[in-house]
Amino acid sequence: MSRGKVTLIFFIFCWSVLSTLVVPPIFQYFNRIEPRVFGIPFLAYWILLVCIILSLTLIVWYIVEDKRGELD
């Protein structure tokens, strides 16, 4: 798979996750207090989770690029 395609796949995945917070029809589902997760209201929890998922995705992305020898 070309470097461009790998970049595109990761980029689309990241923005798909972000879309749960930025596309209003989808966001409506997440804009709620219940259910509370670990005691945290749902929207606050979801914002935290999205930030963690995206940060971890960047790490996976980096590892993939490293294995493909694209970082040097």
Added chain:
Amino acid sequence: MNTILPVIIIAVFILINAIVIRLFHRKQNSFEEYAVGSRSFPWFLSMFGFLGSWYIGSVYTGWFGDSATIGVFAQYLAIYSVGTMITMFIMIRPVWIWGKNHSLETNGDLAALRYNSKSFGLFLGLTTFLFWTPWLVIELKTLGYLVFAATNGVIPFNLGLIIVGLFVVIYSWLGGVRAGVIGDLVQGLFFTIIGSATIIFLFYKVYGGIIPMFDNLVEKSPELLIIPENIGPWIWSSAIITGAFGGMMNPGIFNRLYMAKSVRAAKKSALVAPLIGSMFTILILWLGLGATLLEGFPKDAQSGAFWIAAKVGPIGLGLMGVFALAASMSSITACVSTSAAIIGKNLTGKISREKKLKYAKLSALLLGLISIAIATVDIPRLVAVIIYVYECIAQAAVPLILGLYWKRGNKYGAYVGTVIGMGIVILNGLFPWLTSWANGVSAGLIGLMFNLIFYIVVSLVTPRQSNVDQLFEELESPNRRNVSTSIEAGEVEINA
């Protein structure tokens, strides 16, 4: 309360900064060293450079106040910061390789190279510089406010602004971007490690823990925990999307990309920065979320972080002042050093690099001093101006990001799209019908949409640029410089 202790804590923090910056000082005898630290920085310095450039002192004042009064909406800051990192991650490789091969030092250089147009580079460098410098005045004002609040008014607003402002401007002037990033490291370590520990301690001290605070909020102010109808989802979405692209177009970020010693170092720095940055931002905003439920919370919500910190005594207040100062100082130094590089490189015409270095140093000093002078004056319309700033800078995202991946994009599309995008943002105040049809979508996002459409359409109906294929070939074999394009003495010379 002991009011001297916070002053001592802040003074010690500034002294530590001065010592560390002096220890790592290197003679600034070339433009490349002054503007991008000779492209020699390891990943952790680049990471703190990114954090320093993004995380501003206003998080402890304006955003904290917003979190207390309008609730979870303020957390768009954490989300767009992560979005910015994703945007940055895809830009690193081409920006760094072209930067190394063609001695690029500013965002204007990149635009000039990619679009083979000195005038477009100048246009982009100049507009982003003009839209960005008001932030310098805002951050300097924040500095004065922070010192005033953290010392319980012992140090007056303007005195604090002038003392700390001069300190930051002088080390940026003398030490260039290297001094700025070393400062970012010291400041970043303070406000992330000690800052996070202090804020978690404050949660337990003030609310009895994070979950008890949420329990209280759900019961008494549930409206703070969702995006309410009166704000609307499109305003929330616009703030995140525009921020994600606008954050990356901040001219300081380009300098920090160029200063990494390799593509690997730059990418590694982008891995850790969002995790640290977003977690820390969420923590401080959560601390503000429950603040209005506390008895005696000040009417001026911006001072809320200091009011909460003062509950644990003068050490808490002094530390909160240090964290906020650290964030503010690193943003100011990024703004001063990058603006100096833009003036020296893009706005001085065809002169030698030695002279460009002299002009850059001189402009760092003058810009800093003028900004300090302006910041001491009351400017009622400044906040209104700032609203436009980010949305205008975000318009540079279309030509700069697409230009890295789409060979067909050309200077005509870049010019027309960017001018239309910025025009919509700037003229929206005079002609509200430009955006009133869009159901709450911000002028910045509408500008981005039209910018993108015009960039693509105009590029497709105008001739393809001949230099592009060779530029993209460089990305396939980065160690080989295939083309004879160069940005030297501020101009583009194409011999494709």
